[in-house]
Amino acid sequence: MNSARVKTFYYLMKLGREFELAAKEQYMQGNIAGFLHLDIGQEACSVGTMQAFDKGDVFTHYREHVLAIARGMDPKLIMAELFGKVTGVSKGKGGSMHLFEPKLDFYGGDAIVAGHLPIATGCAYARKIEGEMAGVFAIFGDGATNAGAFFESLNIAAAWKLPIIFFCENNYYAIGTRIGWVSPFEELYHKARHYMPSKRINGMDVCEVYEAVIKAKEHIEEGLGPYFIEAETYRYEGHSMSDNGKYRSEEEMEIFKSRDPIENLKKEALKLGIVEPEYFEETDKKVAKEIQEAIEFAANSPEPDLSELYEDVYCKECTNVIP
Amino acid sequence: MLYREALNRAIDESMAADKSVVILGEDVGRYGGSYRVSEGLFAKYGPKRVIDTPIAELSIVGNAIGMAIAGLRPIAEIMTVNFSLLAMDQIVNHAAKFRYMSGGKMTIPLTIRMPGGVSRQLAAQHSENYETMYSAVPGLIVLAASNATYAYHALKAAIFLNDPVVFLEHELLYPIDMEFKQIENFDPFKAEVVKEGEDLTILTYLKMRYDVLQAVPQIEKELGISVEVIDLNSLRPLDMKTISDSIKKTKRVALVEEDHKTGGYGAEVIARISEQLFYELDAPPLRIAGEDVPIPYNRKLELASIPTPDKIVSQILQWSRANGV
Numbered sequence: 184m185n186s187a188r189v190k191t192f193y194y195l196m197k198l199g200r201e202f203e204l205a206a207k208e209q210y211m212q213g214n215i216a217g218f219l220h221l222d223i224g225q226e227a228c229s230v231g232t233m234q235a236f237d238k239g240d241v242f243t244h245y246r247e248h249v250l251a252i253a254r255g256m257d258p259k260l261i262m263a264e265l266f267g268k269v270t271g272v273s274k275g276k277g278g279s280m281h282l283f284e285p286k287l288d289f290y291g292g293d294a295i296v297a298g299h300l301p302i303a304t305g306c307a308y309a310r311k312i313e314g315e316m317a318g319v320f321a322i323f324g325d326g327a328t329n330a331g332a333f334f335e336s337l338n339i340a341a342a343w344k345l346p347i348i349f350f351c352e353n354n355y356y357a358i359g360t361r362i363g364w365v366s367p368f369e370e371l372y373h374k375a376r377h378y379m380p381s382k383r384i385n386g387m388d389v390c391e392v393y394e395a396v397i398k399a400k401e402h403i404e405e406g407l408g409p410y411f412i413e414a415e416t417y418r419y420e421g422h423s424m425s426d427n428g429k430y431r432s433e434e435e436m437e438i439f440k441s442r443d444p445i446e447n448l449k450k451e452a453l454k455l456g457i458v459e460p461e462y463f464e465e466t467d468k469k470v471a472k473e474i475q476e477a478i479e480f481a482a483n484s485p486e487p488d489l490s491e492l493y494e495d496v497y498c499k500e501c502t503n504v505i506p
Numbered sequence: 507m508l509y510r511e512a513l514n515r516a517i518d519e520s521m522a523a524d525k526s527v528v529i530l531g532e533d534v535g536r537y538g539g540s541y542r543v544s545e546g547l548f549a550k551y552g553p554k555r556v557i558d559t560p561i562a563e564l565s566i567v568g569n570a571i572g573m574a575i576a577g578l579r580p581i582a583e584i585m586t587v588n589f590s591l592l593a594m595d596q597i598v599n600h601a602a603k604f605r606y607m608s609g610g611k612m613t614i615p616l617t618i619r620m621p622g623g624v625s626r627q628l629a630a631q632h633s634e635n636y637e638t639m640y641s642a643v644p645g646l647i648v649l650a651a652s653n654a655t656y657a658y659h660a661l662k663a664a665i666f667l668n669d670p671v672v673f674l675e676h677e678l679l680y681p682i683d684m685e686f687k688q689i690e691n692f693d694p695f696k697a698e699v700v701k702e703g704e705d706l707t708i709l710t711y712l713k714m715r716y717d718v719l720q721a722v723p724q725i726e727k728e729l730g731i732s733v734e735v736i737d738l739n740s741l742r743p744l745d746m747k748t749i750s751d752s753i754k755k756t757k758r759v760a761l762v763e764e765d766h767k768t769g770g771y772g773a774e775v776i777a778r779i780s781e782q783l784f785y786e787l788d789a790p791p792l793r794i795a796g797e798d799v800p801i802p803y804n805r806k807l808e809l810a811s812i813p814t815p816d817k818i819v820s821q822i823l824q825w826s827r828a829n830g831v
Binding site: 240242271272273274275276277281283284285290292293295298299300301302303304305306307308309310312313319331332335336338339342494495496497498500501 | 554555557559560562564565567568569570571572573574575576577578580595596599600604605606607608609610611612613644645647667668669
């Protein structure tokens with residue numbers, strides 16, 4: 184364990200968790216609407232992956248606030264997007280599920296389950312022929328591994344030896360459907376084994392996630408083709424704010440909460456004496472302040488003007504001719 | 507020039523001019539394309555830029571979107587328009603919406619070529635017109651190429667546009683030798699007045715253009731009128747200016763399409779005309795369209811399911827009698 188890295192992990196995971204808790208509260212106050220999918224419990228996956236995969240292109244699904252933060256997106260711009268404000272990262276037109284920032288190579292926020300996987304695969308093709316072996320990172324949930332788009336993507340990525348990491352967050356539930364009810368096995372890395380190296384890891388441990396992605400990155404950069412990681416994880420909340428998650432037992436929840444990525448990282452770091460205790464207190468304060476600022480920024484930002492309605496449907500030259 | 511040669515030339519010249527242009531699809535490379543549109547390109551540009559894909563339409567378009575995001579200008583070929591339904595999620599939910607839901611940050615310069623229409627006894631799963639579906643999607647551009655000149659210029663324009671374009675071709679046109687003109691400053695969004703006339707405007711597109719032109723001399727003779735024929739070319743955006751100018755002159759309009767009548771593309775065009783030009787019209791608008799049936803295999807039934815020159819003549823004569831035109 185490297186002290187500086189542990190600090191970064193802790194800070195980003197804490198920032199992510201507090202962001203999500205704040206978003207939940209703002210949703211309940213009526214400042215955020217629509218579908219809101221919280222990442223609470225899964226922060227190790229969001230942070231560990233983005234810290235390891237620091238170059239290349241990222242394609243993600245709709246549970247992506249913390250991933251975006253870990254990629255370097257300003258929490259203010261995300262919160263403003265959740266509030267539907269024009270200052271949001273997608274000008275208030277995308278909302279929680281659609282955070283895009285090409286400057287960060289973050290083509291995130293796809294809300295069609297597995298729909299982003301063929302796109303990520305195509306991007307990996309383009310990068311390969313350009314000789315850009317930093318490649319592509321695609322993250323998705325257990326539910327996506329039952330979709331046709333998933334299998335098409337594994338097949339094509341393997342056939343063409345594309346530089347892409349498929350990262351599956353297996354939290355065992357696709358909304359209320361337990362993965363084992365609809366998949367022949369719950370250890371999903373089996374699905375990729377014939378196509379590419381495929382590993383199952385503890386997704387509640389940020390260091391393990393980080394190391395696994397570093398290894399995967401080396402593999403794709405060497406031109407050896409795609410790599411698959413299944414990370415076992417758990418969401419403490421329901422699928423979205425409209426789901427109370429009560430289909431899961433208290434017992435199961437407690438098992439995973441005892442493996443909490445943030446608390447356990449802190450405990451371990453203190454035990455090893457590699458991070459001073461004050462760091463955590465200071466970081467918690469700093470995070471609280473950042474979140475407060477994000478909420479204030481979002482609350483005080485203007486809504487999009489009505490003239491925005493027809494903006495961004497087409498590029499400028501096409502807009503001129505399209506009524 | 508053969509229609510398919512015009513398409514080939516547009517792709518070839520675009521690939522020569524810009525290294526970011528790639529094509530992908532089933533059998534587009536080594537095989538040369540199901541309709542020979544990409545013939546010779548594999549040898550010329552190699553496997554990196556002329557990409558043979560598996561039979562997986564969702565991925566053909568999905569991969570192409572990813573390539574576009576990465577900075578390429580992909581041309582995805584869907585072997586026949588029916589198969590595009592497998593890619594519908596990628597076309598509608600992804601390609602068409604990324605720019606908007608990213609607040610203008612994403613650009614998807616993508617051309618999706620789709621041969622379609624009712625060919626010759628290919629039966630229901632290989633004979634179809636889906637322009638009405640794609641034209642209903644904000645974020646897409648839909649062009650319909652009926653002739654070599656338009657096909658060449660519009661395809662080139664589509665490849666270099668920074669938005670997703672659904673580019674419709676008709677399967678019966680590929681081997682036809684057509685007149686070809688090189689045009690400066692070509693506007694792919696403009697309808698073409700194919701033939702000028704004074705008394706009746708017939709709007710059409712794709713292969714029906716030829717059926718209409720075949721029917722026109724008899725209509726003119728029987729009714730003693732002159733007919734104006736307009737090829738719409740661009741279905742989204744629709745060139746209402748050219749349509750409107752014509753109707754203001756002729757005061758009558760008919761639309762001929764191969765698509766099924768219910769919810770067909772013509773329904774939208776006629777609805778717009780009714781809203782915007784109602785008081786210009788001296789007679790109710792007429793729609794001549796395909797029957798509301800899956801396209802049958804048997805040739806007699808197949809011909810009965812779509813407009814033909816004879817049917818166009820008889821339906822216009824009937825409409826004329828009913829409305830005292």
